[in-house]
Amino acid sequence: MVRIAAWLAWPVFAIAVLFLLLLVFLAASLSCTCVDCSSYNASRAGIWKLAMCVEAFQLDCGRLPDQLDELISEVRPEGCAGPWARASDLRDPYGSRFVYRRSADGSSFEVRGIGRDRVYGSADDVTTSDRPWPWLETFWRRPLWDCVIVTLPWFSIPLGPPLWLMAAIVRRIHRTARRCEATATE
Numbered sequence: 001m002v003r004i005a006a007w008l009a010w011p012v013f014a015i016a017v018l019f020l021l022l023l024v025f026l027a028a029s030l031s032c033t034c035v036d037c038s039s040y041n042a043s044r045a046g047i048w049k050l051a052m053c054v055e056a057f058q059l060d061c062g063r064l065p066d067q068l069d070e071l072i073s074e075v076r077p078e079g080c081a082g083p084w085a086r087a088s089d090l091r092d093p094y095g096s097r098f099v100y101r102r103s104a105d106g107s108s109f110e111v112r113g114i115g116r117d118r119v120y121g122s123a124d125d126v127t128t129s130d131r132p133w134p135w136l137e138t139f140w141r142r143p144l145w146d147c148v149i150v151t152l153p154w155f156s157i158p159l160g161p162p163l164w165l166m167a168a169i170v171r172r173i174h175r176t177a178r179r180c181e182a183t184a185t186e
Contacts, residue, residue: 039093043113044126053084068100
């Protein structure tokens with residue numbers, strides 16, 4: 001019985017070490033954020049706000065606007081209430097105007113924020129066509145999960161040996177317990 005109690009200290013120690021490594025992993029992954037998340041998220045919110053304003057214009061006037069300036073215009077089409085947006089709503093957090101594109105047949109549209117680098121079509125652009133409305137974006141495209149996926153391999157390397165050691169210790173405890181039970185029954 002004393003041998004089993006002595007072996008029980010190792011799994012407890014291994015679990016404590018794994019718990020501390022898990023805390024370090026969580027702290028590192030939570031501190032890892034995108035470079036300019038607040039402006040990126042504000043730009044994303046801005047394009048969806050403008051998309052809703054365009055849809056309100058369409059519901060009110062029966063057509064999509066030709067350009068975003070129609071949303072703030074004092075001169076309105078006949079029978080339309082408006083204005084649907086403010087002039088400040090037409091700029092992204094980086095100071096650039098949102099880009100509005102309407103399809104040739106006038107049935108769909110896209111609002112795009114050109115992002116921090118102010119280059120149209122680059123990786124930091126935010127657009128309404130990124131995902132179909134109203135579906136949520138997948139969890140791994142969120143900035144926090146990008147960091148978790150990137151940092152996971154770096155933390156799984158040191159976690160491998162303690163997990164292997166813990167499994168070996170648990171196997172040893174089971175073997176010892178079986179031997180003790182076998183000797184007790186004889």
